[in-house]
Amino acid sequence: MKKTLATLAVMALSVTASAQQALGPGTGIVSPEINANNTVTFRYVNPKAITVKLTGDFLTERSVDMKEENGVWTYTSAPLKGELYSYNFVVDGKRQLDPSNVYMNRDIATWTNTFVMSTEKGDAGYYYSNNNVPHGSITKIWYDSEHAGMDRRLTVYLPHGYEKSKAKYPVLYLLHGSGGDENAWSELGRTAQILDNLIAEGKAQPMIVVMPNGVVRNPSAPEVNETNMFQPTMMNSRDQDTTPMEDEFPTIKKFVETTFRVKTGQYNTAVAGLSMGGRHSFAISRRYPGTIGYVGMFSGAGDGPQNADALAKLFAAKPKLYWIAVGSADGVKVSASALRDYCNQMGYPCEYYESDGGHIWKNWRVYLTIFAQKLFK
């Protein structure tokens, strides 16, 4: 036993020494700390800084000053509701991630710290948490895109029990926004957690969710491949043309239908997306009428009159759901409500859902939570 302990001590020493090569140790403080009264305390050690601010999507201000004592900067929030929150520090004017919080997410080119809190069962944060319910799996898998001339990566959520069952499942194709990739919905979007929780409560049907990369000229998210290491950008005129993703969609669908145990046919097939992915969903559904029974456009829509003939064919094939969701403060509200008005004018059975807020993940997670409950019933 003595010998084992000696070995451990040597290991600890060698690990620490080598860790210093490129990696630092933990910070030794807790941040963020979710307090019993649902306030959250943030801490950051930096005795030399002159100003440290906190910016986060739970603040009503753009940023708040943190207070320093003995080199530790601290801020405690107001009581917060259950939600997934993003934040970072601003140290002497420069963005800085919280070195005490290992939980981070990348949105386009920017990493922020995140944390999930739930204050009561059934709040938003509850649905974004890995609760004590059966969990589905998340797979990153590559398909051969002859059309794009390369192998491309996509993310697949398989509901709990898929591997051991012989059942077939309906499929939701869930598309990201401009600058996003096949990781966006599974990470910031909390797809697995939302579906796990809804399915466990019987509120959503067990389904497969396919999250492809909607930027057809890229094989995958930037971090996967050194030859694909790039800094994603929000807007690219090529990405705003929906044609590449419309062209790619049948290849993705065929791959999914020949790789996984899938129920086919329009009433087993849904397409939804956020922002650019909402425009993709509009475009794909009007391009392939009669194949998609459920369409969800989250903060991204398309033009009714310009697509009059295609929409007439689409609605003649009787989709079960054509769902337009947008925030009241979102610039997309203009086009989203115009599409709703066009539907109403033409007698097409659209559903329109308006939430508070703007063009943000907080809304898209809520839209997925609502939309998933409407599918395949």
Place this chain on the structure above:
Amino acid sequence: MKKTLATLAVMALSVTASAQQALGPGTGIVSPEINANNTVTFRYVNPKAITVKLTGDFLTERSVDMKEENGVWTYTSAPLKGELYSYNFVVDGKRQLDPSNVYMNRDIATWTNTFVMSTEKGDAGYYYSNNNVPHGSITKIWYDSEHAGMDRRLTVYLPHGYEKSKAKYPVLYLLHGSGGDENAWSELGRTAQILDNLIAEGKAQPMIVVMPNGVVRNPSAPEVNETNMFQPTMMNSRDQDTTPMEDEFPTIKKFVETTFRVKTGQYNTAVAGLSMGGRHSFAISRRYPGTIGYVGMFSGAGDGPQNADALAKLFAAKPKLYWIAVGSADGVKVSASALRDYCNQMGYPCEYYESDGGHIWKNWRVYLTIFAQKLFK
């Protein structure tokens, strides 16, 4: 068309406005930039900083000074060999991630920027890249651990073609080190890339690689669950007891063998791990003699004389490979070479491999690359 462009402009505006809520824009500069002569240029914008240093595992020094011009700090390395490298900046004495490089990895509690470069086919960086070869998939899946009293997450690499074939595959169980989790081998360890490339070249058999979480009191990596949000630490006396993972291993193996198409039996089963995972591999193989045909201990071993009876049973069952790998500068070399000497003394067919360097991921990726080629042949 005009209307579409107007919608886009509104979207861009709204996206930018909402992005400011918590997320910043891209930095507009390129860092790191791999130059034609295999030097690498790092850039960091901070006009207010007094000193900016670069620390990285490609430097012979612990850190180097970056030079400032017009607010941009720059450093260009010597020509580098193909490898996965880690680095970060030190700004006025504080660690800072490179905001221009979206490619990051977490090791225990510390995030660092990383980049992969390959200067010629077949170098280390080549094996860590997503080259133009068939890709396997990576799945995060949960299993019910009655023993641990919770659902626990593990990572599975399935070789290319698994989903569309009816073949069964041998399995390598690949275990992380202290403070690590089920993400360690698939991320910093580059398991999928190494296996993809070796299998494509015919150097490794197609195999399933299972990467469980070796800290049995945790359900998963910290970032997955708000109730599991913790700052991982390197050493914990409970983690250094191999018993929990020895007890858990049969549950994991049974889950894998009933969930995936697996060839069973000792000559289709391998266990390997790094550091604590090497000690787990030692412990699991001596606890279950005759069930594991290939054992790999990377920078982590066990005591021969203290386990004399168990090792006698293990070697009586004729494992095909008992492989001890360690770096010449690693503190574990003492125990690893002692185990080799014990094997030699007892006439057990151990293989011993000694590389340069210490207790670092650079070595563990190399050990996996070598070990995987020795399996199931």
